[in-house]
Amino acid sequence: MTYVVTENCIKCKYMDCVEVCPVDCFYAGENMLVIHPDECIDCGVCEPECPAEAIVPDSDGKASAWIEKNREFATLWPNMTRKGTPPADADEWKDRDGKAELFSPEPHKD
Numbered sequence: 001m002t003y004v005v006t007e008n009c010i011k012c013k014y015m016d017c018v019e020v021c022p023v024d025c026f027y028a029g030e031n032m033l034v035i036h037p038d039e040c041i042d043c044g045v046c047e048p049e050c051p052a053e054a055i056v057p058d059s060d061g062k063a064s065a066w067i068e069k070n071r072e073f074a075t076l077w078p079n080m081t082r083k084g085t086p087p088a089d090a091d092e093w094k095d096r097d098g099k100a101e102l103f104s105p106e107p108h109k110d
């Protein structure tokens with residue numbers, strides 16, 4: 001089992017998750033984060049820390065559409081270990097459904 005970041009993260013990027021991960025296995029895109037499935041030690045610490053409830057175990061039905069995206073983009077995006085500044089409109093997007101189509105394959109830029 002591993003943990004997976006799902007579409008709730010899109011345009012939120014609060015990044016509370018990266019602060020608690022003991023193995024620094026979060027990777028950042030332009031508008032969401034992913035977890036590297038081979039680095040995650042399945043501790044579950046990040047799941048309750050995410051204010052957007054974006055992190056789920058891969059056994060959760062919500063994970064299925066995102067398992068491959070986490071694996072693929074964790075090898076393409078930069079590692080993220082420190083909480084940054086969330087987007088100014090993050091709260092506006094937090095509880096919206098149907099954000100999957102807004103996914104950006106671009107990497108995070110400082």
Ligand code: SF4
Pocket residue numbers: 005008009010012013014015016017018032033049050051052053054055
């Ligand atoms: S805390 Fe949740 S919404 Fe924020 S970056 Fe991490 S997974 Fe995404």
Ligand code: SF4
Pocket residue numbers: 003020021022023024025026035039040041042043044045046047
């Ligand atoms: S489950 Fe643990 S190891 Fe995996 S991403 Fe979350 S905090 Fe990191």
